[in-house]
Amino acid sequence: MFEKVLIANRGEIALRILRACREIGVATVAVHSTADAEAMHVRLADESVCIGPPPAAESYLNIPRLMAACEITGADAVHPGYGFLSENARFAEILETHDITFIGPTSEHIRIMGDKIEAKATAKRLGIPVVPGSDGAVTNEKQAAAVAKEMGYPVLIKAAAGGGGRGMKVAHRPEDLDIALKTARAEAKAAFGDDSVYIEKYLAKPRHIEVQVFGDGKGNAIHLGERDCSLQRRHQKVWEEAPSPGLNVEERKRIGAVVADAMRKLKYRGAGTVEFLYEDGQFFFIEMNTRLQVEHPVTEMITGLDLVIEQIRIAAGASLSLKQEDVTFAGHAIECRINAEHPRTFRPSPGMITYWHPPGGLGVRVDSGAYQGYRIPPNYDSLIGKLIVHGKNRNEALMRLRRCLSEFVIDGIDTTIPLFKDLVKESDIANGAYDIHWLENYLKASEQKP
Numbered sequence: 001m002f003e004k005v006l007i008a009n010r011g012e013i014a015l016r017i018l019r020a021c022r023e024i025g026v027a028t029v030a031v032h033s034t035a036d037a038e039a040m041h042v043r044l045a046d047e048s049v050c051i052g053p054p055p056a057a058e059s060y061l062n063i064p065r066l067m068a069a070c071e072i073t074g075a076d077a078v079h080p081g082y083g084f085l086s087e088n089a090r091f092a093e094i095l096e097t098h099d100i101t102f103i104g105p106t107s108e109h110i111r112i113m114g115d116k117i118e119a120k121a122t123a124k125r126l127g128i129p130v131v132p133g134s135d136g137a138v139t140n141e142k143q144a145a146a147v148a149k150e151m152g153y154p155v156l157i158k159a160a161a162g163g164g165g166r167g168m169k170v171a172h173r174p175e176d177l178d179i180a181l182k183t184a185r186a187e188a189k190a191a192f193g194d195d196s197v198y199i200e201k202y203l204a205k206p207r208h209i210e211v212q213v214f215g216d217g218k219g220n221a222i223h224l225g226e227r228d229c230s231l232q233r234r235h236q237k238v239w240e241e242a243p244s245p246g247l248n249v250e251e252r253k254r255i256g257a258v259v260a261d262a263m264r265k266l267k268y269r270g271a272g273t274v275e276f277l278y279e280d281g282q283f284f285f286i287e288m289n290t291r292l293q294v295e296h297p298v299t300e301m302i303t304g305l306d307l308v309i310e311q312i313r314i315a316a317g318a319s320l321s322l323k324q325e326d327v328t329f330a331g332h333a334i335e336c337r338i339n340a341e342h343p344r345t346f347r348p349s350p351g352m353i354t355y356w357h358p359p360g361g362l363g364v365r366v367d368s369g370a371y372q373g374y375r376i377p378p379n380y381d382s383l384i385g386k387l388i389v390h391g392k393n394r395n396e397a398l399m400r401l402r403r404c405l406s407e408f409v410i411d412g413i414d415t416t417i418p419l420f421k422d423l424v425k426e427s428d429i430a431n432g433a434y435d436i437h438w439l440e441n442y443l444k445a446s447e448q449k450p
């Protein structure tokens with residue numbers, strides 16, 4: 001096992017990783033920018049290193065500074081969390097050449113899955129069903145028009161280097177194609193420095209279903225069921241649950257088996273998530289994330305497994321802690337992402353939390369680094385915490401969620417809690433009857449109400 005893990009992240013996920021390390025007796029190093037000197041993960045870590053000024057490029061994304069922090073503290077492994085350098089193949093490679101373990105997959109697998117065109121081709125080769133679309137990148141308007149015509153409109157232009165819903169444009173009719181192509185390219189170039197794009201059939205009413213997998217890097221792999229992340233705004237997840245209210249037992253088993261089998265063939269190592277759109281009984285691969293996901297707690301709540309400890313164990317060379325037949329699912333879990341944003345305009349709301357009272361009780365989990373008197377810096381993502389509830393079944397989870405939302409008090413800043421309070425009153429939510437467009441339509445409709 002490792003002696004000391006450096007946590008190359010901030011916020012709730014840094015704290016989440018720290019907790020896992022502490023439980024298994026591994027020392028922790030927190031790194032932080034000057035904006036995060038007062039953060040909870042810094043306070044709780046065994047050691048901490050300031051790695052630079054607030055801009056992420058000069059701190060959390062700065063590889064030389066992170067390497068220096070490893071060197072100074074003698075860390076023998078790095079957990080990258082999600083975001084920042086978690087899917088940076090170069091970072092994984094550099095750590096490896098310095099004999100520091102990257103807690104994640106091989107740099108080769110990160111690279112393959114980081115290019116969505118290559119990821120799709122790989123998925124196809126491994127027997128995973130993919131969204132119909134262009135074979136590889138589209139390079140000019142003529143080719144795009146031909147592909148779109150053959151597939152039928154609407155189509156979606158997506159960035160090969162995509163992430164966070166950026167560089168994605170819909171063309172509903174042939175007339176829209178040129179402009180969609182141009183704007184997707186420009187957005188991709190600005191966000192990722194790479195303007196390669198590809199085309200996919202735009203699905204009308206799919207659910208976003210993702211399968212959690214773990215591999216040992218030696219050809220063994222298991223799946224831990226699915227999460228439903230269909231409630232999205234601007235292609236970003238807002239609410240996640242497990243299991244999906246839209247799948248039956250047979251479909252769950254089928255897609256889980258397909259994914260685990262593909263990961264065995266790939267000899268995948270560590271935690272991964274294979275994302276699908278699901279429509280009319282069919283699954284279509286969209287991408288694979290080669291890291292821990294924000295929404296991993298809902299899987300932990302229904303399986304009873306600690307996914308971060310499992311990641312650390314595997315990175316240290318251990319085999320998977322259980323076999324597929326030993327994985328069991330109990331009850332239902334729901335996660336709400338609490339963002340420091342206005343609940344309707346989604347305008348970021350950094351600043352001081354003057355009062356903080358999280359809910360508690362049976363089946364309740366709050367993952368957050370926030371506390372009373374904590375000042376949310378304006379420099380980063382607005383996620384300040386996650387409220388996760390677990391119940392015997394979906395109904396109980398929803399009842400518990402309603403109760404928790406009424407208890408949760410955060411003063412001094414705007415948060416998305418009022419949005420969730422409204423959502424749990426909706427009959428479609430109660431019935432689990434929603435697709436990836438439901439939330440956007442709901443927000444639009446409530447905007448128009450006087």
Ligand code: ADP
Pocket residue numbers: 131156162163164165166200201202203204208232235236275277286287436
């Ligand atoms: P990113 O890496 O930017 O998050 P994804 O490929 O994971 O992009 O897609 C994000 C979201 O965009 C999906 O969850 C879904 O809501 C929507 N989306 C992606 N591909 C399609 C498609 N072919 N049809 C309809 N919606 C899509």
